[in-house]
Amino acid sequence: MGRYFSLSATSLLLASGTAGAQSSTQSVLEPAGAEAQQTAVLFWVMLSGGAVIWLGVVGLLLHAALVNRRRLAEKSASSIILWGGVVFPSVTLCALLVYALWLMPGLRPFAQASAAALRIEVTGRQFWWEVVYHPAQGPPVASANEIRLPVGEWVELTLKSADVIHSFWIPPLGGKMDMIPGRTNRLSIMATKPGIYRGPCAEYCGTSHALMAFSAVAMAPEAFRSWLAAQAIPAKSAGASGGALFLRHGCGSCHFVAGTDARGLIGPDLSHVGSRATVAAGILPNTEDAVTRFIARPDLIKPGSSMPAFDMLPPDDIRAIAAWLRGLQ
Amino acid sequence: MRLVPKQIETLWTLFTAPVVWAAHFLVCYIGAAIYCAKPELVGLGFSAVRAGIAAATVIALSLIALSAWLAWRQWGFGTDDPPHDDPTRRDRTLFQGFATLLLSGLSFIAVIFTAMPALFVTECIR
Numbered sequence: 001m002g003r004y005f006s007l008s009a010t011s012l013l014l015a016s017g018t019a020g021a022q023s024s025t026q027s028v029l030e031p032a033g034a035e036a037q038q039t040a041v042l043f044w045v046m047l048s049g050g051a052v053i054w055l056g057v058v059g060l061l062l063h064a065a066l067v068n069r070r071r072l073a074e075k076s077a078s079s080i081i082l083w084g085g086v087v088f089p090s091v092t093l094c095a096l097l098v099y100a101l102w103l104m105p106g107l108r109p110f111a112q113a114s115a116a117a118l119r120i121e122v123t124g125r126q127f128w129w130e131v132v133y134h135p136a137q138g139p140p141v142a143s144a145n146e147i148r149l150p151v152g153e154w155v156e157l158t159l160k161s162a163d164v165i166h167s168f169w170i171p172p173l174g175g176k177m178d179m180i181p182g183r184t185n186r187l188s189i190m191a192t193k194p195g196i197y198r199g200p201c202a203e204y205c206g207t208s209h210a211l212m213a214f215s216a217v218a219m220a221p222e223a224f225r226s227w228l229a230a231q232a233i234p235a236k237s238a239g240a241s242g243g244a245l246f247l248r249h250g251c252g253s254c255h256f257v258a259g260t261d262a263r264g265l266i267g268p269d270l271s272h273v274g275s276r277a278t279v280a281a282g283i284l285p286n287t288e289d290a291v292t293r294f295i296a297r298p299d300l301i302k303p304g305s306s307m308p309a310f311d312m313l314p315p316d317d318i319r320a321i322a323a324w325l326r327g328l329q
Numbered sequence: 330m331r332l333v334p335k336q337i338e339t340l341w342t343l344f345t346a347p348v349v350w351a352a353h354f355l356v357c358y359i360g361a362a363i364y365c366a367k368p369e370l371v372g373l374g375f376s377a378v379r380a381g382i383a384a385a386t387v388i389a390l391s392l393i394a395l396s397a398w399l400a401w402r403q404w405g406f407g408t409d410d411p412p413h414d415d416p417t418r419r420d421r422t423l424f425q426g427f428a429t430l431l432l433s434g435l436s437f438i439a440v441i442f443t444a445m446p447a448l449f450v451t452e453c454i455r
């Protein structure tokens with residue numbers, strides 16, 4: 001239970017820490033998805049049930065200690081034990097179990113049931129998220145560190161890992177699911193309210209584990225579809241000099257930018273990096289300043305990251321690259 | 330041949346019900362896991378898994394009920410109330426009978442809880 005409250009506290013902290021970025025929620029207590037909604041109701045049912053039982057037990061204790069200190073006859077004591085200690089807990093637990101099990105089929109849709117119209121493949125990497133959209137029609141669309149989904153539609157997430165165990169979790173939308181090397185896990189989620197939600201990596205995965213997050217953007221279905229169609233087309237950024245510098249300084253050996261010679265697959269796809277709310281896996285606001293700082297010293301911002309520092313480049317070059325990247329909308 | 334086993338005095342009877350519970354648990358979980366990993370191995374639908382779990386549950390509950398009845402008999406059919414804490418052979422037997430009866434009750438409920446998902450889960454969850 002403490003976890004839920006410390007989580008909202010963390011999301012408050014993070015929201016204020018990245019004030020420039022956006023205010024996104026990360027609380028299971030403010031559900032915005034089908035599964036999270038049911039889990040939150042389950043939580044409140046359990047919490048109130050637990051509170052009632054706790055009050056009852058403490059009330060009995062006080063009653064026995066302060067009001068009625070008479071010893072009970074053995075017979076009535078035994079029947080209190082039988083009804084209060086055996087029958088009541090068994091029946092209550094049984095009811096709670098039935099309720100939780102009854103929720104299950106809706107939470108994790110079955111194999112043959114409805115093939116989702118949209119599948120999103122997410123691969124955890126130290127310390128970022130590779131994202132590939134597989135719409136029912138049209139070519140796959142690559143992205144990173146951000147997941148967009150249409151409100152009111154079931155989306156199937158295919159979860160993988162390229163290195164160590166990570167865990168995928170968007171608290172306001174649904175439960176968490178581990179990303180395990182060599183295994184494909186599936187998770188179905190449906191956002192019910194438009195908004196931007198923060199998803200943290202929920203399994204310790206190395207030095208910068210706490211700096212591995214992403215934003216989940218739930219948008220109206222039509223808006224989502226036109227966004228996805230736009231993502232499939234290379235972005236045009238002003239400041240072509242930044243683009244040339246990007247290639248000249250070797251960024252393209254690790255990063256992919258559609259429509260250019262940058263075809264690296266080691267780091268996040270930057271084809272539309274300018275359109276994301278945050279950079280560096282949810283930890284920096286997407287501003288020219290922040291991108292410049294990140295390119296110069298990623299090792300300071302994300303210790304252990306495999307992106308090398310580029311502070312040996314002329315500052316103007318870095319700034320020009322950052323401006324160009326920001327323009328990749 | 331007698332239908333109901335003769336009363337024996339051994340500590341082993343204490344564990345009968347929990348062992349049945351454990352076996353039932355393994356049958357249900359391993360059975361469902363194997364079916365969902367290799368559905369073609371069995372060739373039947375998921376309803377076969379649920380029927381199998383139902384059968385295992387009926388068998389397990391009957392065995393536990395039998396163990397409970399034997400324990401009740403060992404406890405003297407409840408003629409004597411606990412605590413059975415005199416250092417006598419009689420109290421030792423009554424104590425063990427009562428403890429076995431309680432364990433049977435626990436195992437009975439646990440077996441039901443173990444089987445309950447099969448009421449709601451109608452397919453392999455991927």
Ligand SMILES: [Cu+2]
Pocket residue numbers: 124125127165166167201202203204205209212
């Ligand atoms: Cu991680």
